Amino acid sequence: MRIKGISVFTKKRYKVRKSAVILAIFSLAMPAISNSAEDVPSNSYPHIPEPMVFDLVRPLGALKGELEANTLLQYDFAHDRTEANPEVEYTFADGYGIEFELPIDNTSEEGTSIAAYKISLQGTFNYPQSSQFIHGWQYSGEYFPDQNQYQNNALYLFGYRFNKRWSTLNMVGLRRTDLSSKGHFEGLFNSNLFYTLSPRLTMGLEINWKYKSNRPDQVLIIPQAHLKFTKHTALQFGAGMQRVLNRNFAHLAARLIFTF
Missing domain, CATH: 1.20.5 (Single alpha-helices involved in coiled-coils or other helix-helix interfaces)
Known part of the structure; x- marks a missing residue:
């Protein structure tokens, strides 16, 4: 380039x-942007890894019939809690997917409980056709039973493969914390840089930034590794830093993935 x-x-x-x-x-x-996208067919979408924490509904451009079950596990030092996010993803048409998720935490007085019910939809834009660039959209709605609140996210997604080693995926959008008059808008930003060492190992750096008007922003920076054990099983894990209320905390995360 x-x-x-x-x-x-x-x-x-x-x-x-x-x-x-x-x-x-x-x-x-x-890095290495001057190289061409080697080993990527010109008539196909580029393969770009998925972030670990801010998950996609299958990769952009996924084919119809793909099914995945995965669980994100996190230890949040800022709030001293363990979180689990089991979910199921299915592509009902080429480039379009749906996801059902049950966020779980251990902060309730009764112990571990379902914190929310979440559904997400994702689509891939077909224009322009490129072997290096891909983009799309994602919408998610989430209901929190304890607070009786509905949260909505709308995101634009775009990725670029520089060559067979380097790629990036980014998201930008808005969150409405509740549909009532008490709700407010937040800005959502996610940026990832990936380096593929081999077909079974990818290293990444993920940055999540939540912008809150008139309140401290929330930022998570987490280096990570993606391991592919078999055609149908993979593991992502990493450790990083989260900034909450102008204080820094450690953060641990791992995602176990099964595809069918």
């Missing part, structure tokens, strides 16, 4: 400096 319209053979010194800064930032932000 080339940067057009920038020349280092300019007569004005400030243009030379400007070009050098742009090139340096571009090189740092997109």
